[in-house]
Amino acid sequence: MLLSSSILLPAVVGIVKVRCNTSIYPLVLCFWLGLSHTFLAVLLPSHTINASSNLYIVCEFLLILYQIHLWGAGFRRKPLLIIFFVGILLWSYTTFFYFEFNERNGIFRIFYSLLIVFCSIDVINKLAFERIRLIGNWRFMIALGFIFFFSYNIIFETFWVSKSLFTDQFLEKIFSIKAYINLSINILYFIALLCIPAKKKFYC
Numbered sequence: 001m002l003l004s005s006s007i008l009l010p011a012v013v014g015i016v017k018v019r020c021n022t023s024i025y026p027l028v029l030c031f032w033l034g035l036s037h038t039f040l041a042v043l044l045p046s047h048t049i050n051a052s053s054n055l056y057i058v059c060e061f062l063l064i065l066y067q068i069h070l071w072g073a074g075f076r077r078k079p080l081l082i083i084f085f086v087g088i089l090l091w092s093y094t095t096f097f098y099f100e101f102n103e104r105n106g107i108f109r110i111f112y113s114l115l116i117v118f119c120s121i122d123v124i125n126k127l128a129f130e131r132i133r134l135i136g137n138w139r140f141m142i143a144l145g146f147i148f149f150f151s152y153n154i155i156f157e158t159f160w161v162s163k164s165l166f167t168d169q170f171l172e173k174i175f176s177i178k179a180y181i182n183l184s185i186n187i188l189y190f191i192a193l194l195c196i197p198a199k200k201k202f203y204c
Contacts, residue, residue, distance in 0.1 A: 003179045
């Protein structure tokens with residue numbers, strides 16, 4: 001919980017920086033939802049944590065893909081709406097019929113993690129094509145964070161879906177690595193948001 005609460009850093013900076021760049025509203029909202037979910041995980045009974053998590057991941061899926069769309073990468077408007085529709089259908093089926101609502105939905109997590117990695121690579125390709133200096137570029141750093149975190153998320157969720165093949169101790173070690181990766185990525189998001197240039201002021 002302590003490592004996950006590090007998302008407070010980019011969440012607070014995001015509130016300040018959204019005045020400089022209004023296009024980061026979905027990203028900042030995603031950070032605050034993540035922070036809320038972290039604290040709810042402590043307050044809620046243990047048997048309801050996965051239910052809360054399942055609600056959070058579908059919001060994260062929608063917000064991050066829409067954020068990438070606002071950056072001019074990922075899917076165009078109509079394909080994005082189709083992806084949203086398909087994603088919500090998949091989430092609904094796997095959450096309520098394949099798994100139980102209070103059970104971890106690993107299949108949907110793998111699905112949307114793959115999409116976010118794919119779209120984040122597209123963000124970096126777009127920046128490189130436009131010959132934008134990548135080092136110190138805030139969009140590059142956030143996209144890189146998405147790639148690292150969700151790539152590991154795919155690995156973790158793959159192990160989790162087939163958890164009957166592994167010991168609980170092994171899964172706990174995989175999860176603990178994810179917690180430290182989460183901390184590192186949150187710090188990267190924090191630095192990236194600090195790199196957003198201030199809004200230019202024009203004087204008469």
